[in-house]
Amino acid sequence: MTIDTAGASPLFPEGRVKRYRRAGLWTEETLGDALRSAARKYAGQTALVTVNGRWSYAELDDLTESFAAGILAQTSLRPGDRVMFQLGNEAETVVAYYGCIKAGLIPVCTLPQHGEREISHLARHTDARGHLVQADFRNRNLVGMAADLRRSVHVLDTLIVTRGPAPAGALAYTSILEAGRREDARSRLADISVDADGLAVLQLSGGTTGLPKVAPRLHEEYLYNSRVWAQALELTDESVLLHPLPLMHNAGTVAAMQPTHLAGGTFVIGPGAETGPLLELIARERVTVVPVVPPAVAIRILEDERARHTGLSSIRRFVLGGQRPSEDLIERLDSELGIRALQMFGMAEGMFLYTPPDAPESARLATVGTRISPDDEIRVLEVGGEQEVPDGTLGELACRGPYTINGYYRAPQHNAASFTSDGFYRTGDLVTRHVLDGRDYYAIDGRIKDVINRGAEKIHAEEVEDLLVRHPEVSNAALVAMPDPILGERICAYLVLVDNAAQPTVESVGRFLLEQGLAKFKLPERVEVLEAFPLSNVGKVSKKDLRADIERKIEEESVGP
Structure with a gap:
């Protein structure tokens, strides 16, 4: 396992990098440049919809460029610096996230629900200097908490506030945008150089412990992850994708927002998991794709009588993920609402599995699917060992590939326990591999991890x-x-x-x-x-x-x- 010069992020072995580039999976392109290309191609089409507004690709691109230029002009943050995100499902979150990516800043994707303990721990672990918070996030004083953290965490010196006034010493999101519209700020942004093989995003792995597990996602592999998932969902510039879950989860960025925008589709942000607003958005926007729906949300939709009177016929992909659904839930979605649900498995560390529409019915009902990339490598190992078990035998899911991390960020102890000697990531999930019609499918049967x-x-x-x-x-x-x-x-x-x-x-x-x-x-x-x-x-x-x-x-x- 190779370590970068900062000793922070395990890099992919050179042989695999060359193989992924020869195969055209990695394109030596940054995520920011890919988003700029999509904006030019689909300029007049609708890129983003919330309950309160809608923006074209050209408008969203201008906003994100302004934020990128403004944050570099108004603060001492420079490319490579880390920025903590505590923002909800709002348009400002999309603008700030893409703006940071374009400026070469590295989002640390925390949640508004995280407390002072988690944020301070992660800020110190990642050396985050910036902190983006939402002033009007429900029932939380994020601005007050962020102000306290600036005093207690010495590295966290730049506070930016969205959707509300900024306290003394902090900056308002609107002032960042205003500064970024100036010609001199845009000119300096154009001179920024971002490495395609460098860090793009730091994603959290399921929670934090005494030693945080942070997944370092690189531009080339994160971009490929988005593109190959867009292909699996068959996203096009006519797709309308709805995401109701926290936007700064890995599922929000790489399984919803980025794939949609790279394919030229319309990304609809749900304000939360409340079924009423979701059903209204599906009907109003003629939503075609709803990825990574936890069974809990699907159950609430089933139990909401309004679902029986809402036009759901536009949905062509409804993908259950996050936890194992029952076969009864999948069958009820079909029989009661006419929704043919598919299953998937994904993680902040990379690997996605998915039951494609042509999967056998037994695979759709009882497995989380098969690999989405031909270069995904999957093993089912003896628990605690590196020996593969026969098909049909329970073992630990281990994976390696062009968008699965090669190590956690600044966590040698975690890496020693979480990777095999040849670089396969041990997921901690217990699975059984089934071969159906010549294709491997995987059933999740529990967890090793506590x-x-x-x-x-x-x-x-x-x-x-x-x-x-x-x-x-x-x-x-x-x-x-x-x-x-x-x-x-x-x-x-x-x-x-x-x-x-x-x-x-x-x-x-x-x-x-x-x-x-x-x-x-x-x-x-x-x-x-x-x-x-x-x-x-x-x-x-x-x-x-x-x-x-x-x-x-x-x-x-x-x-x-």
Whole structure:
């Protein structure tokens, strides 16, 4: 594994780089230049739609160029600097993201829901200097939090505020745009040189722990990831793609926004997962593609009576991802709404799997699909080893390819455990490979990692447990997933208390964790107290037994006395 000169990002081996370029997968083109080319080609067509407005390719390109020029003119940020993003699903997010890419700045794709603990940890880990926050994001004082972080994190020195006034010492998004429209600022932007084989984006891998896992995405491979996914979805300049989930997730950038704009289609931003606005947007804009829909969102659509009276016939691709859906859900979408759902698997580290429209029915119902690139390499390994298992046998999914990372950012300990000796990424997912009609399909059958998948948000148990044991009345803590028909999994905290401790509640535990700076979506939704934890045969907490316990309790509660 080769390391760049900054010691920060594992690079692809030279032999693979040459192979990907010879095959035309990597084009020595930056993501910014590819977006500029698309804007010229599709200038008059609609590029972006929100509930409040719409912009053509020419208009969006002008805004992003203005932001790129303005942020370099108005701040001390320079190409290569990192910028934290805490923005919601708004047009300003698209403009700022593309603007940073064009300016050679590197977005760190955090979420508005992340708390002070996560943001400060990641800012230090990435040496982020810039911080973009949304003033009117629901129920959160992101501007106040960002101002506090500027005082406590020495590297985080540049604050930019969208959709509201900027405090003293910060800059408003509108002033950045205004500065970027000046001729001298545009001229300086034209002189910026960005390396196609350099860092484009830093994406988070499912959550943060004591050692953050940040996926370094490079211009050439991230661009190819977007293009090959656009091909898999058969996106064209007539496609209208709706994305309702957080825009700064990897699913938002590389599985929705970038593929649409590179193909000349219309990108529709949903304000959230509320079914009413989504159904209105689908009908109003004649949406054709809805990728990476978590089963929880699909279930809400099914249960909303308005879906039966909304024109959904325009949808030709409806792709379920984020967590494993039931076959019943897929069949109900078809029979009740006329939506033929397909499945996919994706991750911030790269690899996408997808059930194409011509997949056998058994593959569509029971697998997350097959590779989307001919150069994707997939192995199913013995758990903990590097030996491949036979087809039809459960093992760990491992992958390598032209858009799968070759190592985490500044994380040698993670890399030692997460990659095989020849560079295959160990996903931690348990899969079974099935060969149908001569093509490999993969069924997800669980996880090795101690991660809870709550409605496609990944919560690392260790992170929350480490905070819970700081509570003065908690002796030990274990976080497990409990089954949920909507979100797939919810969070249950098992606690062992110190002597004479007060009985904890979900509310009291939640308040304590919020005070520790934990994001709200990671809070336990049930608390169970035990005198001691069950142990495995090697003396560790047996989470298998804890999961069985909570499943039994939920089942008994559903039956009643």
